[in-house]
Amino acid sequence: MMKEKNVKDYLKEFWNFLWNEDNIxxxxxxxxxxxxxxxxxxxxxxxLALGTNLPVVAVISESMSHxxxxxxxxxxxxxxxxxxxxxxxxxxxxxxxxxxxxxEFKEYSMHNGFNKGDIIVLRGTDYDSLxxxxxxxxxxxxxxxxxxxxxxxxxxxxxxxxxxxxxxLTSQLDERYITKDEMIGKxxxxxPYLGYVKILFVEAMQCVTFNGCTFG
Numbered sequence: 001m002m003k004e005k006n007v008k009d010y011l012k013e014f015w016n017f018l019w020n021e022d023n024i025x026x027x028x029x030x031x032x033x034x035x036x037x038x039x040x041x042x043x044x045x046x047x048l049a050l051g052t053n054l055p056v057v058a059v060i061s062e063s064m065s066h067x068x069x070x071x072x073x074x075x076x077x078x079x080x081x082x083x084x085x086x087x088x089x090x091x092x093x094x095x096x097x098x099x100x101x102x103x104e105f106k107e108y109s110m111h112n113g114f115n116k117g118d119i120i121v122l123r124g125t126d127y128d129s130l131x132x133x134x135x136x137x138x139x140x141x142x143x144x145x146x147x148x149x150x151x152x153x154x155x156x157x158x159x160x161x162x163x164x165x166x167x168x169l170t171s172q173l174d175e176r177y178i179t180k181d182e183m184i185g186k187x188x189x190x191x192p193y194l195g196y197v198k199i200l201f202v203e204a205m206q207c208v209t210f211n212g213c214t215f216g
Contacts, residue, residue, distance in 0.1 A: 051124025052185035057137060057147060058195030059118045063161030064135075064147065066113040073113070074102060079166040086166075094166070098151050098158075100132070108133035108149070110190060113162045117196040120147060122185030130157065135187035141172040145184055148175065157183075 066073040073091060080089035080097060095105060105111055114120065122137055130136065130150060136159060137147045151167075152158035157178040160167045167175035 052122050054137065054145065054184050055122055057120050057122065057145060059114060059116050059120060059147065060144070060195075061161075062116050063163050064110075064113045064149070065115045065163045067163075070106070070112055073162070074105075077165055091165075094160075095151070100151065104133070110135055110187060114190050115192070117193050119191040119194040120187045121189040121191070123188045125183065125186045127157075127180045127183070130183070130186065136178070137184040137186065138178055138182040139184060140174075140178075140182065146173065147187065 067076065075090050075092060078089050078091045078094040079086050080093050081087075082089075092102065095101075120135075120137075125134070125136075130153060132150050132153055134150045135147060136150050136157065137145050138157075138159075139145050146159070148159035148161045150157055151160045156176075157180075158167065159175045159178060169175065
């Protein structure tokens with residue numbers, strides 16, 4: 001007579017399926033479980049501890065990268081507005097117009113910027129504790145959050161990507177007017193290159209979804 005299985009027997013079989021069997025279905029279930037644990041348990045837990053609903057972001061552009069040494073970047077091209085006219089200048093001139101000196105900039109968090117593919121861990125912030133020089137993550141009308149440096153703070157916040165020659169002023173993003181409600185968090189820790197895992201995954205999904213690939 002066959003013994004009827006109880007809950008303990010089923011759990012033991014499932015555990016064996018996950019950890020001991022080496023087949024495609026076992027791998028698929030393991031990946032799904034890992035995704036569920038990270039997405040719905042680990043990720044919210046980290047966000048709660050750090051005070052933000054978006055505790056980790058992958059950098060997807062070069063807007064905060066520095067080419068070469070700090071001095072090379074500090075003297076690289078920018079576009080300044082002088083008497084209502086845009087003119088070629090240097091990054092040092094652009095920041096001088098905001099009242100930011102080289103010595104002050106070197107005291108800022110991540111003053112050498114960061115690169116596409118880096119992971120940035122965030123902490124929650126509010127308007128009162130936010131300072132010029134902090135790297136802010138905020139939501140604009142773009143489909144993804146922006147991560148740029150705060151260059152002015154008055155009734156509203158202004159930002160600029162270190163690599164960019166000027167602030168972005170479009171219908172989707174005006175870096176001269178960032179409101180308190182758009183703030184998500186500020187950069188805390190940089191982990192180089194780990195974000196390429198997410199970037200490559202998204203690009204691979206685009207290949208499948210749109211039947212074409214674009215890299216770079």
